[in-house]
Amino acid sequence: MPPQQAVAALPARASSNLRLGLLVPAVAAVVALALLPVFTSGYVVYVANVLLVYVVLSLGLNLVIGEAGQFSLSHAAFYGIGIYAAALGNKLLGLPLVGCLLLAGVVAALLGGVIGTIALRMRDIYLALTTFAFGEAMQWLFLNWEPVTGGPNGLRIPPSSLFGVEILNDKQAYPVVLGVALLMLGATVVISRSRLGRAFRAVRESDVAAMAMGIPVRRVKIMAFLLSAFYAGVAGGLFATFSTYIHPESLGFQTTMTVLTMVVVGGLGSTGGALLGAVVFGLISELLRQAPAVQEMTYGLILILFMMFVPRGLAPAVSRWVRGRGHV
Amino acid sequence: MGMRSVRAALLGGVLAMAGGLTALAQEVGVTPDRVRIGMFAPLSGPSAAYGQDVLNAARMWFDKINREGGIHGRQIEAVVEDDRCNANDLVAAVKKLVEQSNVFALNGGSCSAAVVAASDYVVRNRVPLVMLNASGDGALFPPNDYIYGAFSISQHAAGGSAVEFAARHFNARRIAYVNHDDAYGAWNLNAAKFQAERRGAGLNVQSISPNITDVTAPMVRLRAANPEVLVIMTYARPAALIIRKAMELGYRGPIVVAVNATADLRQMVANGGGPEAFRNVYIQEVLADLPGSARLQWVYDMYRQAYPQLASQEGRPQVYMPYGLPSAMSVTRALEAAGPELTREKFLAALQGLDFDSGVMAGPIRFGPRNRAAQQAAIYIKYDGATMERVPGSFASDWRFE
Incomplete structure (x- = not known):
């Protein structure tokens, strides 16, 4: 090969190595995930189900905060709306699993659209406070709308059914949860690479510049809130698939902060980051239950270390590392 | 068997296999x-x-x-x-x-x-x-x-026992009862009503939010009913507000405070108006005797x-x-x-x-x-903000799940 051609081929080879470097672990991860229920206990599968719910929650929050640059501190509220919608759809309407998931997503999305419309008038800290207030109001509603939500007594969730078969344990629910989570992940990648995804990022960088480029900023912002809420609603629906009970205490600001931490530590604005952040921090939280005496301090320390040494998030750091290996 | 049934049976089989149909070994562990x-x-x-x-x-x-x-x-x-x-x-x-x-x-x-x-x-x-x-x-x-x-003690039994104490110890027939407007409040009220009916006493109930900051309205209503005993089934913070308001409204009868509110008694006295408000206060305790007793x-x-x-x-x-x-x-x-x-x-x-x-x-x-609820009784302690004196006997709720 002539020297010029060899030089030109270098980046392509590096890129090909990089893709291969990503493809192999990705395929291995999917195979391992698919086989998880065969080799592990129900407890491990339960943890996996919870992590997958966190993944969907993080993907949704990343859309509105990371991609579109809009503060939203009401994610737990949309998640709760999804759980209650799915549970009540199952309990009162007898909807099958798919119907419950759709109902959860749609109800949350509609309310997300309303919040998005209100958000058009605000930005930055004012938007953050408004969405925070919405989250608090929804938790109050969950606690006090006793005939519907069970109030402080919580709500028992009946088993979901898929084609007439009741889902009674975590291993049965897992294929559904994994499938939907992968579907939402795929959808996120598509959205991020679409015209809408580019519009999100343009709005994030500058409302005015986006408007000047002909982007319908109002519609894009509403869409960001609506989609984000849809993800949270579906995550709630997934939770209702393998859980038998929901209590409003689990749907407060703490949950929103947990998901926000996952998104930020994973890498704000990165789909892979939302995925990584949810898995890593979800696992850390569960593993730290083994060390009750020091868990809060350890969790805080890990978070500080991440912010100090990986400030742009896990995903960019992993990406840099893989690229480095690709060149080698 | 239609296609739908076949599909359901197949799916059931697959899900059951995924679930691992673990035989429930009775001797596990x-x-x-x-x-x-x-x-x-x-x-x-x-x-x-x-x-x-x-x-x-x-x-x-x-x-x-x-x-x-x-x-x-x-x-x-x-x-x-x-x-x-x-x-x-x-x-x-x-x-x-x-x-x-x-x-x-x-x-x-x-x-x-x-x-x-x-x-x-x-x-x-x-x-x-x-x-x-x-x-x-x-x-x-x-x-x-x-x-x-x-x-x-269960929430049900806590309510029933408090009313039993008010009716039996004070021979009260007009009992004011403050609970929370949540599920816990509903549970203790359920047994309290049962116990009051059994003892031939009347309950005047005010259900308040656990986050209430001003108890004037419910307390004025209760005061107007001229109760012989005031039973408080709330958490600590509302309980302190109620004790303080009872003193302000000139209520001098016995006040019975449920175990839910008694984790930090010194704090309750400080928030509830000091020793003056605690002249006739009885606290519910589920232990057999005073904590720290012989x-x-x-x-x-x-x-x-x-x-x-x-x-x-x-x-x-x-x-x-x-x-x-x-x-x-x-x-x-x-x-x-x-x-x-x-x-x-x-x-x-x-x-x-x-x-x-x-x-x-x-x-x-x-x-x-x-x-399935093990313990139905409580003892009562007269507490003046500093010293404790046990009322003899224990007082049990008679409510049982039907």
Whole structure:
């Protein structure tokens, strides 16, 4: 090969190595995930189900905060709306699993659209406070709308059914949860690479510049809130698939902060980051239950270390590392 | 058989295989020389005070039994998980204990709302659950074969006992009753109404929010009814507001404060208007006697001996520590009664038949074919803001789940 051609081929080879470097672990991860229920206990599968719910929650929050640059501190509220919608759809309407998931997503999305419309008038800290207030109001509603939500007594969730078969344990629910989570992940990648995804990022960088480029900023912002809420609603629906009970205490600001931490530590604005952040921090939280005496301090320390040494998030750091290996 | 049925049957088969159709071995967690018990409680976070020492008390009882040779030659092996007083974490802890640690039975739960989250799971998997100190009404009523609790007192019994005390001790016929407007309030009111009717007394009820900041309106209404006794079934902060308002409105009759509000009495006196407001206040207590009394000294001595380092720390033992003992006693008594050929079914049958005096709580620990709430009684203590004087006798709720 002539020297010029060899030089030109270098980046392509590096890129090909990089893709291969990503493809192999990705395929291995999917195979391992698919086989998880065969080799592990129900407890491990339960943890996996919870992590997958966190993944969907993080993907949704990343859309509105990371991609579109809009503060939203009401994610737990949309998640709760999804759980209650799915549970009540199952309990009162007898909807099958798919119907419950759709109902959860749609109800949350509609309310997300309303919040998005209100958000058009605000930005930055004012938007953050408004969405925070919405989250608090929804938790109050969950606690006090006793005939519907069970109030402080919580709500028992009946088993979901898929084609007439009741889902009674975590291993049965897992294929559904994994499938939907992968579907939402795929959808996120598509959205991020679409015209809408580019519009999100343009709005994030500058409302005015986006408007000047002909982007319908109002519609894009509403869409960001609506989609984000849809993800949270579906995550709630997934939770209702393998859980038998929901209590409003689990749907407060703490949950929103947990998901926000996952998104930020994973890498704000990165789909892979939302995925990584949810898995890593979800696992850390569960593993730290083994060390009750020091868990809060350890969790805080890990978070500080991440912010100090990986400030742009896990995903960019992993990406840099893989690229480095690709060149080698 | 139509295509739909075939598809459902096939899918059922696939899901069942995925679920692993684990044969429920009745002797899981049992070997000839060991029985494994899964314990869980809030051991970290803001609610740790409800669980740490309660669990320690239960463990020290298991250790005592082990030192004495165990039960039918078996040592009790406790596997402990932190539930953080949170429904999701509690479910994770329970699933880990059942599916990974393969415990024979569960002995845990200090937070009522959280423990309800695991109730369907333990029933589906037929695992015995003996709660620690959670009142747990939501998981105990209606009763099922697998869950036992309320070793301190259930919310139902707390309400019934307070009204029994007002009616029997003061011979009151007009009782003012303040509870919360939530599920807990509904539960205690349910039994309170039953008890009032049984004693021929009238209840004048005001249900308030747990977050209330001004109790003037409900208290004015109660004052207008000229009650002979005021029963307060709220948490500590609203209770202090009510005591202060009662004094301001010139109410001088007896005030009965439920156990829900008595964790920090000094704080309640400070917030409730000082000793002046506490001239005629009685507090509900579910222990057999005054905390620190000679009758309960053995409990505190046992704790100091078991955990010398912990006992030397400020604030130890935590207030609810003794509540862990009757729960652990129930586990060991049921293991004993189940016999050497231990199975979950025998253990559950033995639990149902338990009836004993723990020497710790105000009333006997008693279950039955339709009763899963162990303890129904309370004692009452006259408290003037500084000293405590016990009212003789104990006062039990007669309400039972129908």
